[in-house]
Amino acid sequence: AQSVTQLGSHVSVSEGALVLLRCNYSSSVPPYLFWYVQYPNQGLQLLLKYTTGATLVKGINGFEAEFKKSETSFHLTKPSAHMSDAAEYFCAVSEGSYIPTFGRGTSLIVHP
Amino acid sequence: SQTIHQWPATLVQPVGSPLSLECTVEGTSNPNLYWYRQAAGRGLQLLFYSVGIGQISSEVPQNLSASRPQDRQFILSSKKLLLSDSGFYLCAWSVSGGNQPQHFGDGTRLSIL
Numbered sequence: 001a002q003s004v005t006q007l008g009s010h011v012s013v014s015e016g017a018l019v020l021l022r023c024n025y026s027s028s029v030p031p032y033l034f035w036y037v038q039y040p041n042q043g044l045q046l047l048l049k050y051t052t053g054a055t056l057v058k059g060i061n062g063f064e065a066e067f068k069k070s071e072t073s074f075h076l077t078k079p080s081a082h083m084s085d086a087a088e089y090f091c092a093v094s095e096g097s098y099i100p101t102f103g104r105g106t107s108l109i110v111h112p
Numbered sequence: 113s114q115t116i117h118q119w120p121a122t123l124v125q126p127v128g129s130p131l132s133l134e135c136t137v138e139g140t141s142n143p144n145l146y147w148y149r150q151a152a153g154r155g156l157q158l159l160f161y162s163v164g165i166g167q168i169s170s171e172v173p174q175n176l177s178a179s180r181p182q183d184r185q186f187i188l189s190s191k192k193l194l195l196s197d198s199g200f201y202l203c204a205w206s207v208s209g210g211n212q213p214q215h216f217g218d219g220t221r222l223s224i225l
Binding site: 012032034036041042043044046049073090094095096097099100102103104107 | 119146154155156160161202204210211213214215216217218219221
């Protein structure tokens with residue numbers, strides 16, 4: 001069965017600092033992995049996805065994530081945080097069915 | 113391009129009243145459709161999903177129901193709302209296939225008094 005764990009319900013960084021949001025998954029088959037961002041009172045927006053091929057995936061807004069099979073991880077990073085990055089971030093995994101499982105989300109707080 | 117519309121954006125209802133939330137998708141055919149509820153700090157809870165007209169699968173029982181009267185229309189209903197039904201409701205669509213991302217509406221904030 002598929003599952004996903006996001007470590008840390010809140011992550012706080014200073015503007016310009018590295019952003020690292022952690023996601024670990026469990027899947028019995030090669031997974032499809034997604035990161036979404038949610039701004040207040042809005043729906044989720046796709047940041048990036050991994051299906052097959054290159055394990056380093058680049059997304060919108062300067063974010064990227066690396067699929068590491070040996071560590072069952074798909075951590076989201078951004079070299080330099082911007083105030084506009086403050087939002088809720090969700091990791092999701094799909095085993096091939098069309099229904100992904102979402103993590104509980106990580107709130108990113110960016111300090112000036 | 114594809115778009116998804118969800119309304120109303122906010123709703124305040126008394127306990128015991130009925131509910132109808134509507135979601136429509138434009139620019140695609142035969143999408144998979146989903147209803148989620150989001151509570152603070154608890155992520156997304158899948159309520160219903162549909163792979164075609166009249167085909168509804170329920171992930172949670174209780175007093176909510178869903179219908180898909182048309183290919184691109186998905187409706188969430190209740191005959192009698194409970195206080196526990198308060199939350200942020202999100203509709204989403206996707207193309208069939210697990211490697212396809214979901215596309216979300218802007219949600220409905222439902223408050224039960």
